[in-house]
Amino acid sequence: MATVTYDSTTRYYAGNPQPAVDNLDLEVADGEFLVLVGPSGCGKSTTLRMLAGLEGVDGGAIRIGSRDVTNLPPKDRDIAMVFQNYALYPHMTVAENIGFHLKISKMAKSEREERIKEAAELLDLTPYLDRKPAKLSGGQRQRVAMGRAIVRRPQVFCMDEPLSNLDAKLRVQTRTQIASLQRRLGVTTIYVTHDQVEAMTMGDRVAVLKDGVLQQCDTPVGLFGRPANLFVAGFIGSPAMNLIPSTVIGESATVGGRPIPLTRAQRAELTSDKVVVGVRPEGWTIVAEGIDATVDVVEELGSDQYLYCSATTPQIDPTDSPDAPHAITVRTPGMSPWRPGEKLALAPHPGAVHLFDAVTGERLPD
Amino acid sequence: MTVTAPRVPKPTVPPRVAPRRPRPAPGSRGLSPLRLLGMAFVWLFTAFNILVLYWLLTATFKTPIEIFTKPFALPYQWFERGDPFRNIIYAWSNAGFGRAFLVTVVLVAVSSVAIVLVSAPAAYALTRLGVRGSNGLTNFIAIGMGIPFQTVVIPLFIGMAKLNLTNSLFGMFLVYVALSIPFTVFLLTGFFRSLPDELEEAASIDGASPLRTFFSIMLPLARGGLITALILNAIGLWNETLLALVFLNENANFTLARALFSFYGAASYQSEYGGLIAGVAIVVLPMLVLYVLLARRIITGLTLGAGK
Numbered sequence: 001m002a003t004v005t006y007d008s009t010t011r012y013y014a015g016n017p018q019p020a021v022d023n024l025d026l027e028v029a030d031g032e033f034l035v036l037v038g039p040s041g042c043g044k045s046t047t048l049r050m051l052a053g054l055e056g057v058d059g060g061a062i063r064i065g066s067r068d069v070t071n072l073p074p075k076d077r078d079i080a081m082v083f084q085n086y087a088l089y090p091h092m093t094v095a096e097n098i099g100f101h102l103k104i105s106k107m108a109k110s111e112r113e114e115r116i117k118e119a120a121e122l123l124d125l126t127p128y129l130d131r132k133p134a135k136l137s138g139g140q141r142q143r144v145a146m147g148r149a150i151v152r153r154p155q156v157f158c159m160d161e162p163l164s165n166l167d168a169k170l171r172v173q174t175r176t177q178i179a180s181l182q183r184r185l186g187v188t189t190i191y192v193t194h195d196q197v198e199a200m201t202m203g204d205r206v207a208v209l210k211d212g213v214l215q216q217c218d219t220p221v222g223l224f225g226r227p228a229n230l231f232v233a234g235f236i237g238s239p240a241m242n243l244i245p246s247t248v249i250g251e252s253a254t255v256g257g258r259p260i261p262l263t264r265a266q267r268a269e270l271t272s273d274k275v276v277v278g279v280r281p282e283g284w285t286i287v288a289e290g291i292d293a294t295v296d297v298v299e300e301l302g303s304d305q306y307l308y309c310s311a312t313t314p315q316i317d318p319t320d321s322p323d324a325p326h327a328i329t330v331r332t333p334g335m336s337p338w339r340p341g342e343k344l345a346l347a348p349h350p351g352a353v354h355l356f357d358a359v360t361g362e363r364l365p366d
Numbered sequence: 367m368t369v370t371a372p373r374v375p376k377p378t379v380p381p382r383v384a385p386r387r388p389r390p391a392p393g394s395r396g397l398s399p400l401r402l403l404g405m406a407f408v409w410l411f412t413a414f415n416i417l418v419l420y421w422l423l424t425a426t427f428k429t430p431i432e433i434f435t436k437p438f439a440l441p442y443q444w445f446e447r448g449d450p451f452r453n454i455i456y457a458w459s460n461a462g463f464g465r466a467f468l469v470t471v472v473l474v475a476v477s478s479v480a481i482v483l484v485s486a487p488a489a490y491a492l493t494r495l496g497v498r499g500s501n502g503l504t505n506f507i508a509i510g511m512g513i514p515f516q517t518v519v520i521p522l523f524i525g526m527a528k529l530n531l532t533n534s535l536f537g538m539f540l541v542y543v544a545l546s547i548p549f550t551v552f553l554l555t556g557f558f559r560s561l562p563d564e565l566e567e568a569a570s571i572d573g574a575s576p577l578r579t580f581f582s583i584m585l586p587l588a589r590g591g592l593i594t595a596l597i598l599n600a601i602g603l604w605n606e607t608l609l610a611l612v613f614l615n616e617n618a619n620f621t622l623a624r625a626l627f628s629f630y631g632a633a634s635y636q637s638e639y640g641g642l643i644a645g646v647a648i649v650v651l652p653m654l655v656l657y658v659l660l661a662r663r664i665i666t667g668l669t670l671g672a673g674k
Contacts, residue, residue: 054567075573087564091586101572148572 002065002155004028004051004188010059011046011212020046022212023060031186033179034217035203037193039235043212044192045160051190052081052158064155080149081158085165086141088133088148095120095129098147119151122181139170146178150185157182157189163198175202196236200224208232226354230316230361233278233354239306239329241278243316245358248273253355255279256291256313258347266355266364274358276316281306281331283352290347293328295340303334309344419654426453426647430639444640453644461629461645462617470604470622473535477542478599481550482592484543489554490580494566504555510548519612526613533615541613542603550595557591558584590663597660604653622649 006026012019021043028034036044049055051062053074061070069077080101088097095116096103102112120126123143133141142162149157162178163171179202182189193199199206200220207217208231216228227233233241246253252261253275260277262270293309307330315327330346332338355364417438425433427441427450444450457463492500492507515522522541523532531537561584569579585592610624620628626645633642 052567052571054570074567074571079571081568081571083564083568085562085564087562087568089565089568089583100569100574104573104578148568 002067002188003030003063004034004156004190005063006047006051006060007063008060009047009050009057009062011043011050011055012058018212019058020212021050021209024212024214026207026214026217028188028190031188033182033189033191033202033204035191035193035199035206036209037196037199037206037235038209038215040194041211042209044194044209046212047209048158048160048190048192051077051156052079053077077156078154079156079158080152080154082145082149082160082162084161086133086145086162088141088144090133093130093132094125094136094144094147097133097144098125098151100148101152115151116147119147122150123147138166139174142166142174146181150181150187153187155188157187157191159189159191161193162191163193164195171198178202196238200236206236208235210235226363226366227278228363230276230278230356233356233363237280239281241280241354242328243356244277244279244313245316246275246277248275253277255348256311256346258290260348260353260355262355262364269357269362269364271357271359275364276356276358276361277348278354278356279348279352281329283349284328284330284346285349286330286332287345287347290345291328293330293344293346295338295342295344296327298338298340301334305332305334305336305338306330307332307338307344309346311346422643422647422650425640425643427451428453428640428643430637433639433643453640454648456638456641457629457633457645457648460632460641461625462620463622463625463629463645463648465618466620466622466625467648469535469619473539473542473621474600474603477539477546477603478596480539480543481546481599482595485547485550485554485595486585486588486592487580488547489551490558490584492551493555493558494561494584495576504552507548508552511552515545516608519608523612532613533619535614535619538610538613538619538621541609542606545609546599546602550599553595553598554588554591557588561587593660593663597656597663601653601657605649 004026005028006024009021009024010019011021024047026034036047038044046055050057051064051069053069053072057070061068063069064077064079089100092100098119099112099116102115107115116129117126120129123146125140125143125147128136128140128144133144136144142165145162149159159178163174166174175198191198191202200223203220205217205219206223208215208223210231216223216232218226218228223232223236227236227241230243234243244255246255246260248262248267248270251267252259254260255277262275291311291313293311295307295309297308299306299308309328309330311328313328328346330344338344356362357364421437424439424441425437427444429443432439432441432443441450444452488507491497492504497503526532526537526541529537531540565583565587566579569583574582605623606621607623607627610621611627614620614624617625617628626649629645630642633639633645
């Protein structure tokens with residue numbers, strides 16, 4: 001067991017002046033489950049692979065416990081990794097796959113078999129120990145990959161999108177299995193995913209990356225409740241937060257004719273008179289007079305209903321994704337009688353408003 | 367108390383009949399002129415080859431008169447005389463094929479194995495170790511494929527003669543291995559390139575050294591490629607004549623192809639065409655059988671690494 005420390009870690013790729021990971025400072029506590037999340041190309045996999053020793057480090061250092069591992073080869077770091085497509089050795093049986101590291105480290109055969117048996121029991125793989133990976137289902141292969149990691153009893157688990165090759169139902173099952181297994185073993189784990197549901201449900205803390213820069217690292221509740229900037233606000237939560245630009249006049253901004261008061265501290269932090277008002281889909285109330293919106297699409301989920309409305313109020317999209325809808329999203333109770341084309345007036349819940357500086361994108365103090 | 371409902375006879379449903387052949391996608395079936403032409407060409411080519419093979423096989427059992435007067439009839443004269451294998455026995459004993467067969471099998475086997483043994487690590491290093499300039503080196507080796515060996519026979523002979531390696535099976539072995547390396551390395555780089563990176567990364571995290579990764583992970587995975595390389599080289603070397611003709615000049619060292627060449631002179635002088643063709647069959651058939659048995663393996667091997 002050990003802590004993991006990224007100390008101003010920087011990584012460049014050949015032919016790109018922009019670093020893939022830029023001055024990353026991150027401290028992972030002993031036994032913690034940390035999830036790295038972000039859009040594709042944000043540097044989350046690179047961050048993990050640097051820890052595993054599969055990528056070089058161009059600046060700064062990485063420590064496991066008090067040991068500086070920046071320049072150590074992977075085999076000397078005492079880590080185990082689960083790959084996205086499992087990387088099982090196709091010509092070896094499940095038992096040989098799980099025991100390959102132990103065999104290389106010249107562990108006695110009896111002890112090795114004991115450890116393999118133990119790992120297999122933990123993962124319900126005992127009946128399959130003599131099979132080759134090609135004869136296993138996707139979920140079983142995933143478990144073999146897990147077995148290969150836990151049999152080593154390493155200081156750190158590195159997991160690179162280990163669930164993305166499973167179908168939706170199995171993914172949900174395995175998600176909880178991995179999380180509970182990790183808590184039971186108490187091994188420090190760094191987990192990379194692009195799926196924010198995985199991030200929010202599995203991690204003790206979640207680190208959000210964008211363009212190689214750490215945006216925020218917090219508990220799932222903290223990330224959802226107090227996003228540190230516009231990017232995190234737009235990235236975490238599905239459907240995304242509605243982000244409406246506004247101008248501060250006097251002591252408050254206005255959204256759809258309704259005043260949104262700013263505290264003195266908030267006004268002091270502002271770099272200009274432009275703010276962005278963030279309201280999650282569940283943060284709206286339907287009122288008699290407010291932002292006028294027209295329902296375009298109704299998404300019925302049974303337990304909830306999402307209304308995608310067009311409104312005269314402009315919206316901004318911090319994730320820069322071209323297909324993000326520039327409309328207001330409203331959550332209403334499931335089975336509500338809304339129909340496309342209907343008009344409604346919206347006002348934000350007083351407690352549900354997030355305020356951001358429009359120029360820097362940073363969250364204003366609460 | 368149970369009440370049994372009156373049985374209603376189930377309406378008889380005729381059993382469903384699946385079509386014998388599911389219908390192909392629309393438009394994929396039409397006989398366009400180009401397709402017709404292509405099919406005609408392929409069938410003609412196949413028919414021609416089968417005819418040649420048929421001719422070779424039947425002529426092996428014919429007398430010279432039969433060969434020239436009834437080229438496409440079935441053989442009967444040697445069968446009538448109760449000595450159907452006469453041509454084969456004649457070729458085997460008169461042309462020294464017995465020893466040549468042994469020499470060829472050993473030389474081809476040892477050379478093919480040596481070629482793969484040298485080329486596989488080279489191909490692995492060129493594709494997987496991320497060596498600086500490995501792309502250039504691979505291309506440099508591939509250039510070797512573009513040089514017809516016929517053009518370098520004379521300098522090669524002079525060089526080998528200075529080393530006293532002409533008329534020696536060891537010298538022949540060296541020449542065969544050296545000339546086959548470019549193609550084999552090129553073939554195997556394709557194989558190694560198609561293997562996923564993660565396996566090597568997993569091995570390095572598991573603590574395997576590069577050498578161990580090569581032997582216990584990559585080599586078993588490239589087995590298909592290695593076997594393909596082995597077979598292609600074996601077939602090529604088995605049929606190789608020109609180099610054997612230039613480098614070997616002692617009967618004891620003759621390979622099958624070389625022995626056949628000598629036998630050709632003698633047999634045609636004596637009008638022993640039946641025996642000559644039997645000789646050709648002895649040289650050609652083993653490789654033909656090998657190819658037929660392993661054709662699928664060779665073809666998948668050649669196209670692997672082409673996709674994806």
